[in-house]
Amino acid sequence: MTNEENELFMVKQAQSFRKSDPHAAKAWIMTAKMLYPTAFNVQYEAYLFERDGKNYEEAAKCFSVIATNFPNRHAELWQEINALTNALRNENENTPEQEFFVKMYKHLTPDVQHNIFMHTINHCGDDLEQCICIYILMFKKFPKSVTTHAPRLLELLAEGMTTDPDVYQRILVEDVLPMIQHKPPELPPVLACRLYTNSLEYYLRQIMDSETEPADPWKTIFKVLMLCGQMMGWEPFLPFSKQGSQNVYWEKLVDILSASPPGSSKVLFYATTLFIYSLYGYIRNCRLRIDDADVSHVLVEGFIEWAPDGDGAEDQSMEPPKFSLTTPISPDLSNAFLHAAQCWQLLNTDQFQRDFSQLMVALPLAPWISRFLFDLAIYFGHRDEANKLMGEMTTQSSLVQSLQILSLNLMQGSMTLQGFQCILTIIGELPATNGHLLENMTLKGHRHMVFLPLTRAALVQYCTGAIVSRISRQVYEPNCSDRLLGDLLVLQQLNLLNDTRLTQQIFSVIKQRKTFNLRTLSTYIINIDLIEELSHIWNSQLEDSNFELTGSPTGVSSTASGAAGVPARRIGTRGADKGARDEFKTITRQQIARCNENIITLLANFISQEQLMLAQHIFGIQPVETIEIK
Numbered sequence: 001m002t003n004e005e006n007e008l009f010m011v012k013q014a015q016s017f018r019k020s021d022p023h024a025a026k027a028w029i030m031t032a033k034m035l036y037p038t039a040f041n042v043q044y045e046a047y048l049f050e051r052d053g054k055n056y057e058e059a060a061k062c063f064s065v066i067a068t069n070f071p072n073r074h075a076e077l078w079q080e081i082n083a084l085t086n087a088l089r090n091e092n093e094n095t096p097e098q099e100f101f102v103k104m105y106k107h108l109t110p111d112v113q114h115n116i117f118m119h120t121i122n123h124c125g126d127d128l129e130q131c132i133c134i135y136i137l138m139f140k141k142f143p144k145s146v147t148t149h150a151p152r153l154l155e156l157l158a159e160g161m162t163t164d165p166d167v168y169q170r171i172l173v174e175d176v177l178p179m180i181q182h183k184p185p186e187l188p189p190v191l192a193c194r195l196y197t198n199s200l201e202y203y204l205r206q207i208m209d210s211e212t213e214p215a216d217p218w219k220t221i222f223k224v225l226m227l228c229g230q231m232m233g234w235e236p237f238l239p240f241s242k243q244g245s246q247n248v249y250w251e252k253l254v255d256i257l258s259a260s261p262p263g264s265s266k267v268l269f270y271a272t273t274l275f276i277y278s279l280y281g282y283i284r285n286c287r288l289r290i291d292d293a294d295v296s297h298v299l300v301e302g303f304i305e306w307a308p309d310g311d312g313a314e315d316q317s318m319e320p321p322k323f324s325l326t327t328p329i330s331p332d333l334s335n336a337f338l339h340a341a342q343c344w345q346l347l348n349t350d351q352f353q354r355d356f357s358q359l360m361v362a363l364p365l366a367p368w369i370s371r372f373l374f375d376l377a378i379y380f381g382h383r384d385e386a387n388k389l390m391g392e393m394t395t396q397s398s399l400v401q402s403l404q405i406l407s408l409n410l411m412q413g414s415m416t417l418q419g420f421q422c423i424l425t426i427i428g429e430l431p432a433t434n435g436h437l438l439e440n441m442t443l444k445g446h447r448h449m450v451f452l453p454l455t456r457a458a459l460v461q462y463c464t465g466a467i468v469s470r471i472s473r474q475v476y477e478p479n480c481s482d483r484l485l486g487d488l489l490v491l492q493q494l495n496l497l498n499d500t501r502l503t504q505q506i507f508s509v510i511k512q513r514k515t516f517n518l519r520t521l522s523t524y525i526i527n528i529d530l531i532e533e534l535s536h537i538w539n540s541q542l543e544d545s546n547f548e549l550t551g552s553p554t555g556v557s558s559t560a561s562g563a564a565g566v567p568a569r570r571i572g573t574r575g576a577d578k579g580a581r582d583e584f585k586t587i588t589r590q591q592i593a594r595c596n597e598n599i600i601t602l603l604a605n606f607i608s609q610e611q612l613m614l615a616q617h618i619f620g621i622q623p624v625e626t627i628e629i630k
Contacts, residue, residue, distance in 0.1 A: 007032065007039045014045055018052070025049060040070050044077070054100060060107035067116055078123065085120055089137055114142055128160050132171060139179050150176075150185040158191060161198050169202040177224060187231040189265055196228040196269060197362055200276070204364055207280070218277055225273050234266045235259075237273075246281075246339045249274050253343075263351040271352070272359055275343035281336035283368050288329050290455060293433045297333065297451040298400055299375045300407035300462065303442040303469050305499070308476045321379065321447040326438040333451050341376055374404070379449060383411055399429045399454065406466055415470045415618050423463045424611060427604050430456045434600070437461055442469075442498060460600045463607060464491050468502075471617045475505050482517045484617050485509060490524040490606055493599055507533055510547075517548040522587050524606050526594040535588055549587065 010032040017025035029049055032042040047062035066077055087101035105113065117138035124131035135153040139146050153176065160168035172195065187195075203221050206214050214220075222240035229236060238244070238252050253274060257267050286297045302324050323334035347356040360369065370393050377386035386408060390401065402422035409419030435455020442465065452458050468491050474480045475488065485506050492503050510516050518534070525531060538547055607614065 003036065007036050007041055010035075011041050011045045014049070018049065022049075022053070038069070040066065040074055043070070044074070047080075051100070051104075056100065056103045057107045059100075060104045063104065064108055064112045067112055067119070081116060081120055084116065085134060085137065088141075089133060110142075114138070114145070117141070128156060129167070132156050132160065132168075136171070136175050136179070139176075143179070146180055147183060147185060150180050151187060154185075154187060154191065154195060158194055158198075165198065165201070169198050173199050173202045173224075177227060181223070181227050184227050184230045186233070189232050192228045192231040193265060193269065196224060197359060199224045199228075200273070201363055204276070208364060208367075218280070221273065221277075225269065228269075229266070232266075237270050246274075246278060246335060249277075250339055250342060257346075263355075265355075268347070268352050268355055268359075271343050271347050272356060275340055275347060276363070276365065278336050278340035278343060279365070279368055279372055282333060282340055283371065285329055285333045285336060286371075286451075288327075288453065290435055290453060291433050295431075295433055295435070295453050295455055296400070297327070297329070297453050298403055299337075299378055300403060300450050300452045301378070301410040302440075302448040302450045303410070303465050304447065305442050305444045305501075306469075306473060308473075319446070321381075321449050322443075324440040324443060324448050324450050326440050326450050327453060330451050334449075337372075337375065337379075340372060341379070344372075344376070378404075378407065378411070381411060381447070383408055399426060399431075402426050402429075403452070403454075403459070403462070406463075410466060410469065415466070417619070419466075420615060420618060423466060423607065426459055426463055427607050430459055430604060432456075437494065439498075441465055442495070456604075457600050460604050460607075461494055464494050464603055467491060467607070467614060467618070468495070468499075471614075472502050474617070475502065475509060480509070482513075483519060483613060485516075486518045486520045487610065487613065487617065489518075489530055490520050491603065493525070493527040493530065494603060496527065496529060503530075507537070511537060515546040515548070519549075521549055521591065524602060526591050526597055526599070526602065528592055528595050531588055531591050535584075538584055549584065 010028055014025045014028035014032070017028065026049065029042070029046045032039070033046060036042050043062065043066045047059060047066060050059035050062055063080070067081070070077060083097070084101045084105060087098035088105060090098060091102055108116075117134055120134045121131055121138075124134065132153065135149060135156070138149070139153075154172075157168050157172050157176065161172075177199065200221060203214075203217050203224075207217055219240045222237070226236055226239065235256060237256070238249055253267070253270055256270060257264075260267050287294050288297065289295070302321075323330060323337075325331065346352065370389065374386055374389040374393060377383075377389055386404075390396070390404060396404075402425040406419050406422040406426070409415055409422075431454055433455045435453055435457040437457050438450070438452075438461060441450060441461065450462075452462055468488065471484060472488065474484055488502070488506055492499065492506070496503055521531075521534065525534070
């Protein structure tokens with residue numbers, strides 16, 4: 001018999017006695033090992049005998065022999081190695097087989113353990129995911145191997161991301177980066193930048209897709225940025241701090257920019273990260289919890305106070321507009337927006353524009369970018385660009401779109417029919433959240449922006465302000481109509497304290513007239529200050545003057561806004577008898593009793609029901625039919 005035949009004979013003898021007589025089986029194996037120490041079949045049978053007997057330490061010795069002397073040759077060996085590595089990857093799954101391999105592994109020498117991982121990696125072939133998993137397992141068992149083998153693992157991850165980005169981005173961010181953060185390897189700049197871009201994409205998808213935002217995502221993103229910067233030997237950026245001012249980050253970026261060559265990748269990625277962080281803060285803060293509801297804020301044009309003497313006239317300088325502090329969130333919103341704008345302008349210079357554009361295509365930022373670019377166009381007064389961008393924004397509600405179109409109308413300094421239709425649309429789609437009236441909606445002397453919350457109060461206030469800003473100048477023109485003066489008094493009830501000049505001018509014109517007819521008192525005027533001033537005018541009229549009140553305007557019920565029924569007849573001061581005076585007192589008492597009514601609802605009703613007359617005031621013509629609300 002040949003040696004090979006003798007080996008097989010002795011192995012078969014050992015196998016035949018393995019269950020019935022283990023001692024005899026072991027004797028055959030020991031004899032075979034002494035006679036044929038370099039035979040794989042003999043050594044493998046010795047391992048199987050110890051494995052099946054759950055002898056961890058002896059099995060480890062046998063496994064070490066075959067793993068060291070017979071690598072990459074026998075399918076049986078690879079089955080055992082795969083079983084071993086699978087058990088190590090799933091140590092929490094306590095099946096008897098896995099438990100055996102985990103315990104046997106502990107009896108292997110470190111050299112054998114490491115060689116098993118390396119042989120497995122070299123044997124993976126095209127199985128990219130398995131190769132990456134073995135690398136990660138090896139790093140967990142042998143942390144010092146990270147320094148040598150991390151570059152190859154990162155190359156494999158970059159390769160995997162081209163076919164299945166979701167899987168390999170998750171492995172990179174959740175498994176690999178934490179392992180290499182304390183001693184990052186040196187990488188080619190292209191690879192390091194690619195890995196950071198994929199990491200950033202992973203976190204942004206989590207932020208944008210998750211119902212619940214991950215804990216401290218930006219703290220982690222800044223850590224990854226610093227890590228990738230170390231791989232390329234960059235000057236470190238600043239660590240993330242929630243309490244830190246964004247001005248500090250911008251100043252650091254400017255310092256790095258001044259010391260870097262044109263088009264520096266370092267500046268590109270630092271600036272891009274700061275831009276996205278600022279953009280994130282802007283978009284996130286555009287939604288705020290008000291009255292137990294999530295309320296969006298929309299950037300709109302503020303109102304500029306006008307005066308006939310030029311005091312407070314519009315500033316025609318090229319300075320960018322200011323932001324009005326209308327709500328508690330306004331400072332945070334404006335700071336985030338301005339920092340995003342600074343980074344955007346830097347990144348769109350010739351030295352960065354091409355690479356930055358490619359990054360924006362790769363990252364899932366389209367909804368944020370479209371909103372930001374529209375607001376940026378509004379901010380800089382680029383009306384044509386804003387109109388174009390609005391057409392590309394497909395997720396806008398009709399309420400938001402109408403508000404933005406109205407804002408563009410105000411930016412150009414005139415009201416179009418489309419702008420007025422937008423007011424009617426807004427009034428017809430008021431949300432349920434009440435909210436509060438805003439301060440600083442109208443300022444003197446310079447253009448300014450307002451972050452308007454989508455609440456009933458703020459929207460009605462803005463629509464009212466838009467109408468007043470368009471028709472208030474007519475008060476200073478000769479022969480302005482009684483109806484315009486009365487309608488302005490109704491609208492001024494939201495802004496009496498902030499625009500006393502206009503209210504005083506209206507009353508001054510009324511007092512100068514020989515005759516004046518106020519049609520809106522019994523339906524829409526409920527402000528006590530206005531009623532007292534009207535009472536004073538009524539009681540002080542001379543015999544040659546006539547101050548008349550009309551019950552309800554034609555076509556409008558006197559109870560439309562909650563008033564008690566008032567006869568639709570005209571009463572005046574000229575020749576007024578006791579009955580007329582008593583009737584006037586009755587009307588004023590009724591209106592004063594209504595002073596606690598919801599002024600927002602009253603003015604919304606006024607704009608909706610008096611749209612024909614308001615259109616006549618704005619456009620100077622008598623409409624022939626009701627304006628269609630689109």
